[in-house]
Amino acid sequence: MGFKFETVKANRISQNIVEQIRSAILDGELKIGDQLPSEKNFARHFGVSKSSLREAYRVLEAFGLLEIRQGMTGGAFIKEVDLTTVKNCLVNYFFFQNPGIRNYTQIRTFIEPEVVKICAGKITDEEIEYLENNILAMEQEPDGKSFISDLDIAFHKKLVDITGNEIISLIVESIQTALINIKRIVHTDEQFLKMVCNDHRKIVNALREHDPEKASKAMLKHINEVEKGMLASKSGAMIITEEGLLMQNRKN
Amino acid sequence: MGFKFETVKANRISQNIVEQIRSAILDGELKIGDQLPSEKNFARHFGVSKSSLREAYRVLEAFGLLEIRQGMTGGAFIKEVDLTTVKNCLVNYFFFQNPGIRNYTQIRTFIEPEVVKICAGKITDEEIEYLENNILAMEQEPDGKSFISDLDIAFHKKLVDITGNEIISLIVESIQTALINIKRIVHTDEQFLKMVCNDHRKIVNALREHDPEKASKAMLKHINEVEKGMLASKSGAMIITEEGLLMQNRKN
């Protein structure tokens, strides 16, 4: 027979409770700010021990769905999942997938040129000023290191935020976060830094002229330049290839 | 003073352990398949109670980083984070963000036309056959419902898988999964279904001719048509707008 049965996972009490509460949230029965019963009462309600309920609470907290506070007015409260939770999750995933730099570049070339096209049509003077200050800060940084990464991320984040599309923000930010792990290792020399600043400036110039095509082309060129720069650089501890980082802890 | 201090999180034992183990994984000290000490031994090693360690294990398990098995040869094993974990996380996030259909369409129009361009250059006869069978199955489905969704997802998933870029796969699949929540509500009438099948067929035809531009244009048109169709339809329980689903449990 061609059937293949999946292993049925054990019926763990805590997991059962997690699913019940998560479903209640996704079904709209529990709203943001709602307080769940105290450990003691809820455990009695489910007919389980406090330990089991606590394990369920911990998991829901890890999902970002619950906030647990101590003290007299404390308890478990339904919470809106925040971006940090999702990004951590994506970082965990990308770590094992260890996608090649090519893959990151490819998805960036799909999204970010389009993003700046949108920006060109609606960017404000204030936002342009923000971006210019960002570039200035980067230029004045003597020998970059981690601070450069922060500025670089802030630059690209600002652009996606202008679009007002939170899905795009999430995706681009997550990719940036994942790329940090690679950039952190790359020896960013003076030349690389200069290139980034020049590219950013060209993008901002195009945006000031509200020229979508020009901005788009500048962004596309920038993304490809960054890839080229990263592939060219070498690190003592790790080897960077098109396929990904070669690290000790790769799966095989 | 313009400072704003963030609340410092309580030093919870379980969380401390979670972070230590997660760091060890991300630093490459723990590899896939590695077994952690038994609850008893590890708790003693950390100098904490079994309960605290168990809560940490539960959280790591929820992150998809750990697999915990019972029995004589059981224990806690480092695991590769799987797609399901990430998608669940994204579903939690999107639920509260409740992005508008516009936002989904926008990111899709950035990615999927480019995806089929790549496909046009490398698609095989086998893959074309798969796509055609998918369309046939959809056409034979009398009055769609949920089965249609599965076929629709499979169609788009196949295309991104052909690119071989796992980041793009993750993004597109997650968006599809999030869209299900909306599509499930939409009354997919005969006309809508026919439109989808026609569009899919045009895309496959272009792919068979290995014509990137034609495929790209067909995909772009398809995505916009789907949005139009969804905005046009109404549901009794919920109201679908460009801004998102109006549900009882929206934050305000």
Add this chain to the structure above:
DNA sequence: AATATTAAAACATCAGATGTTTTAATATTT
């Protein structure tokens, strides 16, 4: 009125007991 103390609610942690699952080793049967 401002400050200090106290009490209570709720989570945090611990310790130890008992149950369940899984597998390896052993004993039994054919």
Add this chain to the structure above:
DNA sequence: AAATATTAAAACATCTGATGTTTTAATATT
């Protein structure tokens, strides 16, 4: 000897109940 059944042990799963800590509201004191 091979197949089957039994047993033992390791490790997780769950429960119980005690004690500590945090936070805030109520109360007492200055």
